[in-house]
Amino acid sequence: MSAPPVERPVWRRFRPRWLLRAAAHVRAGGLAAIVDERDSVQILLGLTTEGKLTELGLCALLTLEQRRFRRVKTSPLSGLALVRVRPRFRPVVLDWCARDVLFEGPTRTMPLDCTTCAACCHHADVRLDEHDLARFRAAGRRDLAGRAYVKRSRDGRVTLRLAADGRCQLLGPDKRCTIYEIRPGDCRAFVAGSEACLSARRETLGLRDGAAWDEILEAFESGPRERGP
Ligand code: SF4
Numbered sequence: 241m242s243a244p245p246v247e248r249p250v251w252r253r254f255r256p257r258w259l260l261r262a263a264a265h266v267r268a269g270g271l272a273a274i275v276d277e278r279d280s281v282q283i284l285l286g287l288t289t290e291g292k293l294t295e296l297g298l299c300a301l302l303t304l305e306q307r308r309f310r311r312v313k314t315s316p317l318s319g320l321a322l323v324r325v326r327p328r329f330r331p332v333v334l335d336w337c338a339r340d341v342l343f344e345g346p347t348r349t350m351p352l353d354c355t356t357c358a359a360c361c362h363h364a365d366v367r368l369d370e371h372d373l374a375r376f377r378a379a380g381r382r383d384l385a386g387r388a389y390v391k392r393s394r395d396g397r398v399t400l401r402l403a404a405d406g407r408c409q410l411l412g413p414d415k416r417c418t419i420y421e422i423r424p425g426d427c428r429a430f431v432a433g434s435e436a437c438l439s440a441r442r443e444t445l446g447l448r449d450g451a452a453w454d455e456i457l458e459a460f461e462s463g464p465r466e467r468g469p
């Protein structure tokens with residue numbers, strides 16, 4: 241049985257004068273980059289009725305190595321979350337916007353079947369905590385807590401040791417995790433359709449979900465990149 245398709249938010253970039261349009265895009269499920277004349281970037285994200293970021297919005301924020309957001313209380317962005325992007329991550333956000341120029345609408349439905357992909361099980365930085373190690377031992381897999389599978393860095397970080405080709409040693413030849421029931425928390429938290437997922441698919445499988453650079457340049461040369469009338 242194939243996996244159900246995943247609906248992910250589509251990124252758009254807007255000039256500050258089009259805040260109303262940016263807000264409408266985000267309220268409809270998309271994500272927006274507000275780019276001012278000095279190329280400083282703020283991102284606009286949707287919030288749930290409980291005031292939390294949506295799952296894929298939070299994933300995007302974590303990819304930008306940020307967690308905190310400001311809930312806007314004034315119109316036209318009231319009820320949305322605003323985050324100023326650090327300079328080194330501006331190109332990342334703009335690349336997401338460029339990638340998504342192909343897609344109409346605020347969200348995109350894409351087929352993602354983890355059982356035939358496994359891109360995120362390559363070159364992965366899977367951190368292990370005491371709960372993971374205890375889970376391995378409780379399942380009778382003390383070997384998984386040993387040096388063959390675990391790497392301990394001088395700074396105290398504990399991670400899964402990868403094979404020489406970057407593949408997780410615990411990935412089976414059928415692209416399935418051989419310890420799925422007791423897999424680490426980091427692997428459980430990985431979300432299909434997140435920016436980290438799209439990035440892994442691009443780096444490992446060469447699949448870019450959106451415009452290639454020649455299409456982006458064509459779009460750039462044929463009109464303004466920021467949304468407006
Ligand atoms: S990269 Fe995405 S689609 Fe592929 S296995 Fe990981 S979560 Fe699933």
Ligand code: SF4
Nearest residue numbers: 361408410411417427
């Ligand atoms: S432990 Fe399993 S899910 Fe996690 S990276 Fe390895 S193969 Fe993938």
